[in-house]
Amino acid sequence: MSTIATRAAARLLVPVLASACLIAPAPQAHADGDGASFVPAAEAAKTEAAAHPATSTKHEAEKKAAKKAAKRVERVMSTVRSRAGKPYVYGAAGPNAFDCSGLVQWVYRHVGERLPRTSGAQAGATQRIRNPRVGDLVFFTSGGHVYHVGIYAGGHTIWHASRPGVPVRKDRIWSGSVFYGRVR
Template sequence: MKKLVMSIALAGALLVAPTVSEATVKMGDRGASVTELQQTLASKGHNSASNVDGVFGPMTLRSVQSYQRSTGISSPAGNFFGVAGPATLSSLGLSSSGSSTSTASSSTSSSTSKSTAVAGTSTTSSNSGVISTARSLVGSPYVWGGTSPRGFDCSGFIQYAFAQNGKSIPRTVSQMWSAGSSVSSPSTGDLVFFETRSGPSHAGIYIGGNQFIHSGSSTGVTISSLSNPYWSKTYMGAKRL
């Protein structure tokens, strides 16, 4: 009888024992789990230390893929290539509970609720979110007329970064120039404009430290300096939307 009771108890324990969570950290996620993932990948040489912002964008996707290829966890032919699931998280020594990660379509308050400082310049929570989104898209290709991470033109990139943070702005560079309020010197989150052809024809988002992020026709989404001879020569001014 004792053996029967023990067998029943053991079977019950097995039935209620917690299983490994199937939570994943994937493209579009934000939060502490993404930050932890980015930091761990950076410590293993698969991510840039500058790409630790709590936003799972294209750069983090490539970092995860690089790690998965190097460890044999997944490959371009795999169904979960670029998704940090239980196997990837466990290999990195991270918890796979994933309870602190939220999707980009849900609230972005965790990444935008605090003001941040970029090169000594304070930003509002709204601008902080725009900058965070813009940085997560570095490396996206340039596509004429493009308005998504698959490819952006310069104004499509700016409009997308603002739209992801709840702000609707005009579509074209000339419309943005007309809609904005001129400022004598840009603050983080302002738009900077350039006359690469006649009139305002290129624009980017100022991120502080005399730098701006933009989608260049030969570079895709990248960070450039206003001190660069080409950009300083064509610079028209800054506007605030």
């Protein structure tokens, strides 16, 4: 059977089969040069959403949650960058001087999240994860104890307040004795 005859037969059979199955044919937007028609993605999505409202609502909720998470990460990173160059002072929690956990606590407080004061307590307040995303926390350990924390900046780097004489800055992760946590 020729291609033209196959297409003609298909155009005749689709409405018959659709009505037999009690399914309305999809709206046709326009035809291309060979007479075949297609439905734009937006119209297909509307048709799918009408047919499966629970799935559509779930998908929209997931998109909304992802957008909210992306905005939060953006706020975390812009907030920590705004502290670049501020001095390290043991026990300081901002806004003009920080130690490591004070910086993390201050940044997350400014995006609406409450974290404990020390790096060990912050480790206990986060969900442990394997694959960090920008904005997650990086905990450095020695002898089974957390001794330092920073905010993951991607590319194996962190923002942190490291030690006296070194201001808040972005550095490469220097140790393999780390684990990652996500603020819940």
